[in-house]
Amino acid sequence: MPDPRPATLKVVYLARLREAFGTAGEDWPLPDTDAAVDSLVDALRARGGAWALELAPGRAVRVAVNHVMASPSTIVRAGDEVALFPPVTGG
Amino acid sequence: MGTSVRVQSALFEIGVEIDRMRAGDARIGAIATFIGTVRDVNDAAQVSALELEHYPGMTEQSLSDIADDAARRWDILGVSIVHRVGKLLPADPIVMVVVTSAHRREAFAACEFVMDYLKTRAPFWKKESTPAGDRWVEAHASDDDAAARW
Numbered sequence: 001m002p003d004p005r006p007a008t009l010k011v012v013y014l015a016r017l018r019e020a021f022g023t024a025g026e027d028w029p030l031p032d033t034d035a036a037v038d039s040l041v042d043a044l045r046a047r048g049g050a051w052a053l054e055l056a057p058g059r060a061v062r063v064a065v066n067h068v069m070a071s072p073s074t075i076v077r078a079g080d081e082v083a084l085f086p087p088v089t090g091g
Numbered sequence: 092m093g094t095s096v097r098v099q100s101a102l103f104e105i106g107v108e109i110d111r112m113r114a115g116d117a118r119i120g121a122i123a124t125f126i127g128t129v130r131d132v133n134d135a136a137q138v139s140a141l142e143l144e145h146y147p148g149m150t151e152q153s154l155s156d157i158a159d160d161a162a163r164r165w166d167i168l169g170v171s172i173v174h175r176v177g178k179l180l181p182a183d184p185i186v187m188v189v190v191t192s193a194h195r196r197e198a199f200a201a202c203e204f205v206m207d208y209l210k211t212r213a214p215f216w217k218k219e220s221t222p223a224g225d226r227w228v229e230a231h232a233s234d235d236d237a238a239a240r241w
Contacts, residue, residue, distance in 0.1 A: 015218075064149055087230035090186070090213050091186050
């Protein structure tokens with residue numbers, strides 16, 4: 001049986017990134033092969049504008065996959081929740 | 092060993108938070124607390140209000156992991172963390188940590204550890220209102236240095 005669920009990620013933007021991108025998140029279609037966090041960030045950066053600015057190499061952006069801090073090489077799978085946010089400033 | 096974490100917009104009562112952790116437990120010989128409050132100035136600008144954002148789900152998990160980590164590293168009896176979100180004003184309390192233990196050294200160290208890890212790992216973000224407009228607070232490298240000590 002084919003998996004009836006669409007092969008998408010739930011991408012979430014928080015704090016400054018949410019404001020800069022003008023959205024709290026979106027569904028992101030996954031390619032057929034395994035994708036890593038860095039390929040998602042590369043694709044978002046390629047949109048240009050605020051995306052290129054906020055996700056420029058050298059800017060501090062943190063990524064969490066399913067509420068756990070991730071690295072550029074972390075593999076993402078259909079149904080995962082991937083959050084992008086600036087370094088935290090609580091406390 | 093009791094751990095408790097809460098994220099809330101409501102004001103917390105400092106005495107109530109301490110009493111909850113004491114709860115008549117006569118094994119406790121030391122209670123260390125930390126309370127963080129809103130300052131009215133930051134990076135040379137007057138701050139009239141603070142908006143605290145979090146990432147529901149991950150924030151609670153992160154605080155819980157930090158409390159558990161403290162309990163593994165030190166011989167302590169309890170840890171509680173309460174952190175506020177939403178709009179706060181200067182002098183308002185933001186965060187409170189309570190650590191109970193038999194002896195003071197463990198309570199002091201664990202309390203400081205919890206705050207250092209919270210500042211660098213728990214997903215909260217501050218946006219401050221200044222005369223020049225609203226701005227997101229930038230993370231400080233000194234906070235990373237503080238967390239790296241542990």
